[in-house]
Amino acid sequence: MRIVFLGPPGSGKGTQAQRLKDQLGFVHLSTGDMLRDARQAQTPLGIRAAEFSEAGKLVPDDVVVGIVADRLDQADCENGCLFDGFPRTLSQAEALDELLAERNMPLELVLTLRVPDKLIFERLAERGRSDDKPETIRERLRQYSALTSPLLDYYRKRGILRLIDGVGTKDEVFSRVQQAVAMVRH
Ligand code: AP5
Ligand code: MG
Numbered sequence: 001m002r003i004v005f006l007g008p009p010g011s012g013k014g015t016q017a018q019r020l021k022d023q024l025g026f027v028h029l030s031t032g033d034m035l036r037d038a039r040q041a042q043t044p045l046g047i048r049a050a051e052f053s054e055a056g057k058l059v060p061d062d063v064v065v066g067i068v069a070d071r072l073d074q075a076d077c078e079n080g081c082l083f084d085g086f087p088r089t090l091s092q093a094e095a096l097d098e099l100l101a102e103r104n105m106p107l108e109l110v111l112t113l114r115v116p117d118k119l120i121f122e123r124l125a126e127r128g129r130s131d132d133k134p135e136t137i138r139e140r141l142r143q144y145s146a147l148t149s150p151l152l153d154y155y156r157k158r159g160i161l162r163l164i165d166g167v168g169t170k171d172e173v174f175s176r177v178q179q180a181v182a183m184v185r186h
Contacts, residue, residue, distance in 0.1 A: 001026065001080040001185065002105055004087070004096075006151060007113035009140040010120040010127075011166045016113065016177050017084040019170075023178075026080030029071055031064050031088075038067075053131055056139030058088055058147060065095040072099055081105075088148045093155075109184050110155040111177060113166035117141060160184075 003020070005013040014030055021028040035053060038046030045067075049059045068086055071077065087093040100107055115123075120141070124132040131140065155161040162180045166173055 001109075002083070002100060002107045003081075003181065004083045004107065004110040004155075005085070005113065006110055006148070006155075007166060008115065008117075008120060008144045008148075009137060010124045011113035011115040012170070012173055013084045013113060015170055016111075016174060017082045019174050020177060020181065021082055024080060024181075026082050027071075027074075027077050028082050028084060029068065029077075029086065030084040031059075031068065031086040032084070034067050034071070035059060035064075054136070056131060056136040056143065058143050061089055061091045061095070064088075065092060065099075068096070069099055072103060072105075077105075087151065088144075090150055090154060093151055108160060109181065110151075110161045111180055112152060112161060112163050113173070114163055115166040119167065 001024075003026075005017050007013050014032070017028050017030065020026070032053075035046065035049045039050045039053075040046070045063060049063060052059045064086060068083075072081070083096070087096050096107070121134065121137060124137050125134070131137075152161060162183075164173065164176045164180060
């Protein structure tokens with residue numbers, strides 16, 4: 001089973017994907033985590049990506065599509081995969097469709113976590129990652145609304161979009177996620 005987690009920065013994609021991974025044993029594929037790991041390892045890709053991320057901008061599509069394609073070829077992705085923070089542009093969504101079609105892996109569900117901006121600022125201020133400064137959060141939100149929000153229509157038209165209220169405790173949100181997954185799981 002393949003599930004995409006969509007939602008603005010700080011909406012809880014990583015938190016909820018991690019919990020679902022623990023429950024279902026699927027791979028948790030977070031492009032944000034992969035780019036941060038590459039940066040930590042000082043690879044050329046990691047260093048290049050960090051220039052964008054530090055400014056709150058999206059990393060170029062070809063870079064992220066490349067790392068997702070490589071990850072999908074590892075055997076553990078066959079059972080199931082939770083995409084967290086990918087795709088983030090229409091071009092990435094089209095690339096994902098191709099990658100999955102080539103591997104006979106259907107995309108069953110797109111969960112969109114909805115959280116008001118005010119709460120996003122509160123959550124990220126508390127976390128304090130290097131891209132969690134207020135001005136950078138504002139830019140990340142701008143990038144989300146300009147480049148990522150068109151994906152809602154893209155997946156709505158396909159009938160696989162589910163909106164999840166992301167306000168509440170992590171447990172409350174997780175039970176909403178579980179309900180949405182149970183509806184499509186067979
Ligand atoms: P990425 O790492 O994906 O960051 P993001 O999507 O901007 O948002 P976060 O990961 O910060 O939030 P989240 O929704 O995962 O929430 P979380 O669970 O952590 O991307 C970072 C950068 O990498 C991008 O800006 C871009 O440069 C680049 N990048 C990555 N993917 C890319 C792509 N596909 N294309 C191009 N560029 C890409 O929760 C946030 C905080 O809130 C945590 O502290 C958590 O503990 C807390 N929290 C979560 N849920 C709750 C709750 N219910 N109640 C209280 N606190 C909560
Ligand atoms: Mg995340």
